[in-house]
Amino acid sequence: MKQSILDKPHSGRGQNSVFDREFCVDGIEFELPGLREDPLGLPDLTEVEVVRHFTELTRESYGVDNGSYPLGSCTMKYNPKRNDKLAALPGFQRVHPGQPAETMRGIWRVMYELQLMLNEILGMDAFSLQPAAGANGELAGLFIKKYFDVKKEKDRKVILVADSAHGTNPASATMAGFDCRIISTNESGTMDLEDLRSNLRPDVAALMLTNPSTLGLFETNITEIAGLIHANGSLLYYDGANLNALMGIVRPGDMGFDVVHINTHKTLSTPHSGGGPGAGPVGVKKFLQAYLPGPVADYDGEDYFPSVDKEFSIGRMKSGFGHFDVLVKAYCYILTNGPDGLKECSENAVLNANYLQAGLRDIIPPVFDRLCMHECLLNGDLLRISAYSFAKRLIDYKVHPPTLVGAGCVYFSDDLGSAILIEPTETETKADLDRIVSVFKMVWDEVLHDAEFVNNAPYSREISKVPMASKEVI
Numbered sequence: 203m204k205q206s207i208l209d210k211p212h213s214g215r216g217q218n219s220v221f222d223r224e225f226c227v228d229g230i231e232f233e234l235p236g237l238r239e240d241p242l243g244l245p246d247l248t249e250v251e252v253v254r255h256f257t258e259l260t261r262e263s264y265g266v267d268n269g270s271y272p273l274g275s276c277t278m279k280y281n282p283k284r285n286d287k288l289a290a291l292p293g294f295q296r297v298h299p300g301q302p303a304e305t306m307r308g309i310w311r312v313m314y315e316l317q318l319m320l321n322e323i324l325g326m327d328a329f330s331l332q333p334a335a336g337a338n339g340e341l342a343g344l345f346i347k348k349y350f351d352v353k354k355e356k357d358r359k360v361i362l363v364a365d366s367a368h369g370t371n372p373a374s375a376t377m378a379g380f381d382c383r384i385i386s387t388n389e390s391g392t393m394d395l396e397d398l399r400s401n402l403r404p405d406v407a408a409l410m411l412t413n414p415s416t417l418g419l420f421e422t423n424i425t426e427i428a429g430l431i432h433a434n435g436s437l438l439y440y441d442g443a444n445l446n447a448l449m450g451i452v453r454p455g456d457m458g459f460d461v462v463h464i465n466t467h468k469t470l471s472t473p474h475s476g477g478g479p480g481a482g483p484v485g486v487k488k489f490l491q492a493y494l495p496g497p498v499a500d501y502d503g504e505d506y507f508p509s510v511d512k513e514f515s516i517g518r519m520k521s522g523f524g525h526f527d528v529l530v531k532a533y534c535y536i537l538t539n540g541p542d543g544l545k546e547c548s549e550n551a552v553l554n555a556n557y558l559q560a561g562l563r564d565i566i567p568p569v570f571d572r573l574c575m576h577e578c579l580l581n582g583d584l585l586r587i588s589a590y591s592f593a594k595r596l597i598d599y600k601v602h603p604p605t606l607v608g609a610g611c612v613y614f615s616d617d618l619g620s621a622i623l624i625e626p627t628e629t630e631t632k633a634d635l636d637r638i639v640s641v642f643k644m645v646w647d648e649v650l651h652d653a654e655f656v657n658n659a660p661y662s663r664e665i666s667k668v669p670m671a672s673k674e675v676i
């Protein structure tokens with residue numbers, strides 16, 4: 203009887219072509235299950251036609267390599283191509299996670315050293331590089347559930363989340379089995395401490411907080427908040443997606459955070475677009491180290507190796523070692539910039555956002571009139587058309603629409619009305635920033651002269667918007 207190829211190890215195919223339906227190895231006949239009988243109906247094209255087709259498609263997509271991409275909260279910064287090349291070195295790329303650990307010492311060394319660097323940058327004691335992206339890091343960091351189970355405080359079932367939080371925070375908390383309570387923001391854009399106090403009850407496991415927040419503002423009361431959380435026996439969780447504003451300036455660990463995750467793809471190299479790939483290392487203070495997902499990289503003074511999971515480890519978040527190529531890029535980014543360079547990145551990210559905030563305030567003033575951090579939140583209610591339509595017209599001038607916040611936007615607070623969140627990042631030059639300001643002003647002038655025309659933009663792309671009804675014009 204013929205056996206299915208699925209019963210035979212991959213390497214046993216011998217001389218047979220992989221396209222043969224039936225073939226024989228070591229005297230046993232195999233057949234490939236599910237192989238199509240008729241040829242695939244692919245178009246008959248020359249190489250040059252295929253190349254032109256795909257080149258044309260790449261022209262239709264837009265990224266930081268094409269022009270400004272000031273997408274608030276998503277940090278589309280230019281990342282050095284050199285890091286891609288380094289991550290593609292054969293010694294990094296041609297390894298198999300299943301090969302013996304002693305043949306991968308270099309890999310474990312990179313990961314071990316990256317863990318140490320992240321400890322230093324964030325002020326934490328231990329890191330796991332396992333999670334695949336920010337949201338995955340949040341889910342891992344919410345091992346907080348297990349921590350309280352082990353402590354026999356199972357009634358701590360609530361995670362507090364700021365109303366300005368990124369949507370992944372309440373989503374991750376819910377996935378981890380918690381209930382969420384939302385804490386409001388006050389008129390100055392920081393957390394309402396009265397609301398926080400009134401929600402701090404024995405059932406609270408942790409507060410998840412982003413600092414700077416997704417409103418682009420530094421949480422100035424952070425040490426008081428940490429004191430309140432810890433006095434309640436709860437933990438303070440840091441969503442480090444906005445670390446790009448803080449490197450070398452202030453550390454979450456020193457602010458009182460117990461658990462952190464970061465988005466390497468927003469801060470430490472790796473182009474972040476189209477949903478990935480990324481990495482979301484999760485870091486902890488010493489007393490939580492035993493809960494980290496594994497394997498983590500270890501060093502015994504002679505050798506680098508994957509450590510055996512600690513007592514309460516939540517296990518793996520990813521197969522293999524996580525997104526290793528992304529981790530290599532983060533490692534290279536940190537080494538090439540060094541401590542002073544990383545600080546300069548953050549300082550320039552903050553400077554650039556404030557430059558834009560100042561340059562645009564005549565037409566779109568900030569929602570909170572104070573210095574912003576790496577992104578600025580501008581009041582879209584004052585535009586004479588919807589912020590959505592305004593943003594779409596920017597496309598015609600090769601400025602990617604910024605993030606729209608509030609009404610009609612799915613993952614930020616509705617209480618803000620309509621707002622525009624702009625994050626220029628440190629990689630834009632002064633000339634780029636001046637161009638962004640002048641494009642906004644040009645569109646503003648267009649609105650004054652012919653709002654209907656702007657409403658129906660963009661005009662330069664293959665696909666345009668369904669024409670808006672004239673009531674869209676305010």
Ligand SMILES: Cc1ncc(COP(=O)(O)O)c(C=O)c1O
Nearest residue numbers: 275276335336337368370441443
């Ligand atoms: C503040 C914040 N938290 C979490 C995330 C989620 O990160 P990821 O998209 O890598 O899952 C983001 C993503 O932009 C973010 O801005």
